Amino acid sequence: MPSRTTRPITLSGPDAAAFINAQLSSDVLSLGPGRWQWSGWLDPKGRVRALLQVARVADDRFVIVPRGGDGAVLANDLKRFVFRSKVTITLGDTRFVSDGDARDDMQAHEDEHGTLILGEGNASIYIGARDDNDAWLARHVEKGFAWLPDEALDTLLPPALSMEQLNAVSFNKGCFPGQEIAARLHFLGGHKRHLRTVRSDVALASGQALRINGRDAGIVLMHNEMVKTPMSLVVLDDSVVQADTLETEGARLHILSTFAA
Structure with missing residues (x-):
């Protein structure tokens, strides 16, 4: 059975970390090279436009893996906010998501073929040319690692996707789109x-x-x-x-x- 596909987005340049940190809901500045984290891009009303895995593959180079949605749309929308930031946004080709062997949890590695490997402790996922193993799907269902169908985009708030438990939302890092709504739900509850x-x-x-x-x-x-x-x-x-x-x-x-x- 073929794996799911995604189109990774690469952001590079001296301002890449600051730019991504200002747009996404996670604390990207805390992410060290060779590591990845969960994140999201919210709309002004706090709804999840995209659930993401963000890998820092070098000091000034990040790869964003959209878990559902249209990578081309996300990349083009991100470019609208670049302004004077020294950051280059590049949309990658369609890549398969496949199961991989054990890697340290939250470790990120890009091999010589351009495959991005994201560690999960006792397993990993490969974002690349392989389309031969969908075993990751069962594991992610059990762990609550969502992949968003089109019908769920721009409709769900972070608590509905357990994003705080994934450390995909930070309230200590400064402003980001949708922060006011996300913070209200965090501190007052009610969702x-x-x-x-x-x-x-x-x-x-x-x-x-x-x-x-x-x-x-x-x-x-x-x-x-x-x-x-x-x-x-x-x-x-x-x-x-x-x-x-x-x-x-x-x-x-x-x-x-x-x-x-």
């Missing part, structure tokens, strides 16, 4: 949608709306169909989760885990 893993009695589809009693109650982000009992990563309204088993229109869901905001 009632959470990321969850579920098993279903039928196959679900990424981007599928989960409906209960005629209204949308959530969305499927990722679906692992390589197991006998389908397992998915979803976002659900807390108000509809009354028990471990949930009846939606067309599917019965058994909730396995809920991720903190």
